[in-house]
Amino acid sequence: MAKQRSVLVVGTGTIGEPLIGLLSVMREQAGIDEIIFHKNSPRLEDRPRINQLVQKGAKLAVDEEKVGQFKQLGILPTYSKLEALERAAVVIDCTPKGTGRKNKKELYEKFEKSALGFIAQGSEFGFGKMYVHGVNDEALAHGKDKYIQVVSCNTHNLAVLVHTLALAEGRDNLKAGRFVCMRRDSDISQESESVSSPEVGDHGDERFGTHHARDAFHLFQTLELDLNLFSSAIVLNTQYMHTIWFDLQLKRPTTLEKIRQRLEENPRIAVTHKHSANLIFSFGRDHGYYGRILSNTVVALPSLHLSQEGTELRGFCFTPQDGNSLLSSVAATLWFLSPGDYTERLSSLSPFFYKEI
Numbered sequence: 059m060a061k062q063r064s065v066l067v068v069g070t071g072t073i074g075e076p077l078i079g080l081l082s083v084m085r086e087q088a089g090i091d092e093i094i095f096h097k098n099s100p101r102l103e104d105r106p107r108i109n110q111l112v113q114k115g116a117k118l119a120v121d122e123e124k125v126g127q128f129k130q131l132g133i134l135p136t137y138s139k140l141e142a143l144e145r146a147a148v149v150i151d152c153t154p155k156g157t158g159r160k161n162k163k164e165l166y167e168k169f170e171k172s173a174l175g176f177i178a179q180g181s182e183f184g185f186g187k188m189y190v191h192g193v194n195d196e197a198l199a200h201g202k203d204k205y206i207q208v209v210s211c212n213t214h215n216l217a218v219l220v221h222t223l224a225l226a227e228g229r230d231n232l233k234a235g236r237f238v239c240m241r242r243d244s245d246i247s248q249e250s251e252s253v254s255s256p257e258v259g260d261h262g263d264e265r266f267g268t269h270h271a272r273d274a275f276h277l278f279q280t281l282e283l284d285l286n287l288f289s290s291a292i293v294l295n296t297q298y299m300h301t302i303w304f305d306l307q308l309k310r311p312t313t314l315e316k317i318r319q320r321l322e323e324n325p326r327i328a329v330t331h332k333h334s335a336n337l338i339f340s341f342g343r344d345h346g347y348y349g350r351i352l353s354n355t356v357v358a359l360p361s362l363h364l365s366q367e368g369t370e371l372r373g374f375c376f377t378p379q380d381g382n383s384l385l386s387s388v389a390a391t392l393w394f395l396s397p398g399d400y401t402e403r404l405s406s407l408s409p410f411f412y413k414e415i
């Protein structure tokens with residue numbers, strides 16, 4: 059009998075929760091037999107979230123030794139974590155701060171033979187091949203790449219800018235890319251402390267500044283490109299959206315008309331005439347999936363500035379903080395399951411790709 063095409067999501071936080079919902083809703087079209095999610099901590103306040111996900115058709119898995127604690131809360135798990143791992147064709151780890159890498163060593167490697175693949179998120183540098191849907195799909199090799207790291211949301215944003223606005227005119231067209239990532243503080247879904255005023259970040263990486271440019275560099279290395287990238291980061295006292303200032307130094311002169319056309323042609327890029335992150339966020343809340351915009355970036359058209367020589371493009375864009383990671387996570391999952399037609403199977407998400415916001 060053919061193995062179940064089960065997908066296991068580990069973690070029910072800012073990324074995990076909407077991902078479980080999204081996969082549950084598109085399960086049939088995606089050709090997935092069952093969605094399982096692993097919840098780590100048995101907490102009363104998390105009960106409504108678990109119930110909602112179960113109502114959407116997802117099945118709960120917990121650590122064997124915590125089954126009793128979940129039952130005491132009136133929550134009945136379907137599987138133990140190990141049973142879930144045995145069933146899973148694809149595992150998507152949505153835990154933070156190195157937990158995904160730890161899980162890889164302690165758990166996932168034991169299931170390498172039975173599973174098609176494992177995916178982790180932005181914080182898990184070194185987990186596997188870096189990936190942004192629409193940027194380096196051609197670098198994924200079936201049967202060879204068992205581990206994929208979906209890079210962080212800001213890395214998605216700067217990677218898609220480089221890919222669309224510089225490299226589309228030739229692999230050697232980017233002389234340098236400079237980025238300032240202005241990060242919102244804690245997500246509205248999180249209780250962690252907020253900052254009371256802008257807090258600048260260190261340039262901890264001697265070559266790339268912050269992890270954003272470093273990760274984008276490694277992402278493009280999967281396409282055998284060696285790019286000159288540097289990023290800085292600052293946390294702002296807003297909970298709404300990340301904003302990025304970019305400066306792309308190009309080899310070949312271009313025009314603003316061409317730039318706008320490139321942005322228009324990429325279905326995973328949205329543009330806006332708005333200037334305020336509040337308004338973009340609000341659009342996502344009203345029209346997005348779980349309030350998420352699945353586009354890789356929202357480019358503020360009025361902010362674009364091209365040097366007189368046509369070789370230096372500057373501007374601002376907004377990062378749909380977890381929407382772009384959700385899209386790449388679903389794309390990587392479907393690539394593991396159905397490499398021949400995963401892009402068609404993704405098409406049920408196209409209503410959430412906006413061209414204009």
Ligand SMILES: NC(=O)c1ccc[n+]([C@@H]2O[C@H](COP(=O)([O-])OP(=O)(O)OC[C@H]3O[C@@H](n4cnc5c(N)ncnc54)[C@H](OP(=O)(O)O)[C@@H]3O)[C@@H](O)[C@H]2O)c1
Pocket residue numbers: 068069070071072073074097098099100152153154155157179180181182209210211245248379380383
């Ligand atoms: N937040 C964003 O906007 C965003 C955007 C793009 C990418 N990412 C990336 O997504 C990943 C997750 O971030 P997040 O913001 O979603 O984190 P989060 O909201 O803090 O959620 C973390 C989840 O991981 C679970 N968890 C923690 N330790 C665990 C363990 N040892 N075993 C199993 N589960 C465990 C937690 O479960 P319990 O609460 O039940 O313990 C929680 O459900 C990170 O790599 C991050 O870089 C985040």
